[in-house]
Amino acid sequence: MDKQELKELIKQKTPLEFCRRYLFDQNVYLFDQKSENSAKGNYHDFKCEIGNALNTSPNNVAIIGSGKFGFSMNPSKKELLKEFNHGSDLDVVIVCPEKFEEIWTNLRKLYYTNQTNVKEIHAGDVFSKYLVVNHKMDYRSTYMRDTIGLLQELKKTINGMFRIKRVVNYRIYSNWSDVEDYHEHGISVLQGLLNGSRGDKI
Secondary structure, three states: HHHHHHHHHHHHHHHHHHHHHHHHOOOOOHHHHHOOOOOOHHHHHHHHHHHHOOOOOOOHHEEEOHHHHOEEOOOOOOOOOEEOOOOOOEEEEEEOOHHHHHHHHHHHHHOOOOOOOOHHHHHHHHOOOEEEOOOOOOOOOOOHHHHHHHHHHHHHHHHHHHOOOOOOEEEEOOOOOHHHHHHHHHHHHHHHOOOOOHHHOO
């Protein structure tokens, strides 16, 4: 769909309806469009590769954001519905209760053993019930270093198998309800902006 069609869908649907009907379906711009920004292969194989690496179902993996629609869904960006381009990151949601609990448990252990900066780095994420492992951070934990290594290797695999030469961001959730809550809120904010003066410029 083009930018105007996407804008009208966001304005017409309730945020939750939009998420369930469009955000998490199997149509993904990165794999569907044939251009220099397209990925090689197919979306299902992509989800299987990530699911296998983290021992979760491929149904628990989803591309979101500009890689999903061809336009950014981030309401905090200066340009609303900014087009996906060669410099865009790829945002991937992964629902994996076991991995979420393991990472969260290890982060708490680090905090209790005086690596207190993990709290300020991850507190906002945990409040929204997701985790992003920071590969630039020096976690004083073998488990966390191994997790970083796993995710880094997965990124290399994704880059090679699917010709995705861009930064891949993984956001790990405990369940789909938390995914819906987070994105329903984001779509609600975006909807309000599109119904205002900024939306009139699109």
